[in-house]
Amino acid sequence: MRLVSTLLRGSGVLLALTTLAARPALAQAAETTAPAGPAAPGSQQLLLWFLLGTLALVILLIGVLTATLLVRLRPQLRRLYELPTVRSTWSGRVLGLAVGDTTLVRGEVRDELLDHDYDGILEFDNDLPPWWKYGFYATILFAIGYLSYYHVAQAGQLQGAEYAAEMQQAALLGAANADDPNQLTTYQALTTAADLSSGQSLFTTNCAPCHGQHGEGKVGPNLTDEYWLHGGEVNHVYKTIKFGVQGKGMVAWKGKLSGKQLLQVSSYVLSLQGSKPAGAKEPQGEKESPTRL
Known part of the structure; x- marks a missing residue:
């Protein structure tokens, strides 16, 4: 018992020394941050790591002291473990681990055929x-x-829902700038006569050779019906015009037209909905509700 008390007094001294060593640093941190209000994130993180390190040191010291006690007291623990009233109990089996008997883990091997x-x-x-x-x-x-x-309880997301949420979040994180083809804009279609007139001029100059003078479709698809290959909402049309469609003959107009000009052309294209020009090409793509300007 003298050894136990000595070890306990030693652990108390170590804990006291650790506390005394931490007190000046904590006091200095408090004095530094008190006049200026909340501490900076860097100082808070440093203080957190200091406290965690101190806690880890204390836990390590307690573990070393416990292991030392078990080694020193192993003969007495073994004599206690050999008592019939102790060995058969659950606590006795746990005590057996401390004296080298692993029956609690490996079980009893009877070797009976x-x-x-x-x-x-x-x-x-x-x-x-x-x-x-x-x-x-x-x-x-x-x-x-x-x-x-x-x-x-349906308190958590299943794999399918979690995957969809993570993919949506990844798309948002991946859309870093306006030149990212994965980022969909949030523009509203232009409706003023000046913007639609500018859009018509741009369309006649750049788009009519493939889509026809009135959007009826030639090499490119018909733009006056309710069917769309890449989406018929203004932001989808804007994206198609800006980035093009690789491998389908639709060139990218990014860098050739400004952002406003791209939106003017997109708005004009939507204004052609339901115009039913002569010689219109057969529908292509998926049907969508017509967009009226």
Whole structure:
């Protein structure tokens, strides 16, 4: 017991020294941050790491002291473990781990042969290792908790919903600038006569050779019906004109037309909806509700 008390007094001294060493740094941090209001994020992070380091040191010291006590007291613990009233109990089996008996983990090996064999193969009547059984019980509890949380209470997202949410978040994070083809703009279609007139002029000069003078479609698709290959909302049309369609003959007009000119052309294209020009090309793509300007 003298050894135990000595070790405990030593641990108390170490804890006291650690506290005294941390107190000046904490006081200095408090004096530094008090006049200026909230501490800067850098100083807060430094203080957090200091406290975590101190806690880790204390835990390490406690672990070393505990291991030292177990080594010093192992003969007394073994004599206690050998008592019949102690060894058969759960706490006794835990105590057995401290003195080197791993029965609590590996179980009891009886090596009793069963009364049957197959092709000369004999079977021993041994229990499953406790670590295996406890792990199996843990999987059952986990399965019940998982079923209750995700399927009964529906408090968490299933794999499909979680994947969709992560892909949506990735798309938002990936759309870093206006020149990113994955970023969809949020423009409204222009409706003034001046903008639509400018859009018509740009369309006649740049788009009519492929889409026809009135958008009826030639090499390119018909732009006056309700069918669209790449979306008929103004921002989808804007994206198609700006970045083009690789491998389909639709060139990218980014760098050739300004952002306003691209929006003017997109707005003019939508103004052609339902105009039904002569010689219109057959519909292509998916049907969408017509956009009226």
